[in-house]
Amino acid sequence: MGNRWEEVERHKEEETQRKAQDQQEARELAKNLGRTVKRLRTEKKVSQEEFAYIVGVHRTYMGLVERGEHNVSVHTARQIAKALGLTLSTLFARVEAEWE
Amino acid sequence: MGNRWEEVERHKEEETQRKAQDQQEARELAKNLGRTVKRLRTEKKVSQEEFAYIVGVHRTYMGLVERGEHNVSVHTARQIAKALGLTLSTLFARVEAEWE
Numbered sequence: 001m002g003n004r005w006e007e008v009e010r011h012k013e014e015e016t017q018r019k020a021q022d023q024q025e026a027r028e029l030a031k032n033l034g035r036t037v038k039r040l041r042t043e044k045k046v047s048q049e050e051f052a053y054i055v056g057v058h059r060t061y062m063g064l065v066e067r068g069e070h071n072v073s074v075h076t077a078r079q080i081a082k083a084l085g086l087t088l089s090t091l092f093a094r095v096e097a098e099w100e
Numbered sequence: 101m102g103n104r105w106e107e108v109e110r111h112k113e114e115e116t117q118r119k120a121q122d123q124q125e126a127r128e129l130a131k132n133l134g135r136t137v138k139r140l141r142t143e144k145k146v147s148q149e150e151f152a153y154i155v156g157v158h159r160t161y162m163g164l165v166e167r168g169e170h171n172v173s174v175h176t177a178r179q180i181a182k183a184l185g186l187t188l189s190t191l192f193a194r195v196e197a198e199w200e
Contacts, residue, residue, distance in 0.1 A: 089192035
């Protein structure tokens with residue numbers, strides 16, 4: 001019974017660690033995606049408001065995305081890529097190239 | 101007043117069309133992503149259950165993803181890519197290459 005209990009406790013601990021790492025990775029990706037999107041948008045000299053309109057989202061939502069405070073769906077990422085004249089794969093290649 | 105009213109109506113109609121197109125594109129992307137993921141997973145001879153465990157999601161959730169019934173977040177797409185030994189950009193390059 002003691003061993004079984006320890007096993008359960010170890011499993012719970014591993015799950016907690018895994019979730020924490022998962023959240024950390026989600027935040028990192030959102031931050032890197034947001035930074036790349038902001039850089040590509042400003043290179044095109046498009047305001048955040050105009051860009052949000054082209055993508056079809058609210059300006060405040062685009063602000064969240066660029067600050068890396070939102071884990072966007074792949075569909076939204078694709079709409080953003082299209083507004084930048086990129087495909088989803090080339091947008092993510094840019095994000096990965098800039099990743100520290 | 102008449103013209104203003106027509107303008108509002110036209111704007112509403114455009115918005116409705118835009119939303120319908122947006123939903124259609126989201127479904128298409130989910131379908132294509134799901135199909136590519138399923139193909140790459142089966143090529144690796146990994147069951148859906150094992151694969152879900154590696155990615156860190158529930159088996160039923162992975163079923164939804166492979167059937168293209170869920171618009172996943174970029175973070176989940178990245179976890180799936182990692183489980184397949186790919187980066188996010190190379191996974192989407194595969195999806196785009198298979199797109200009809």
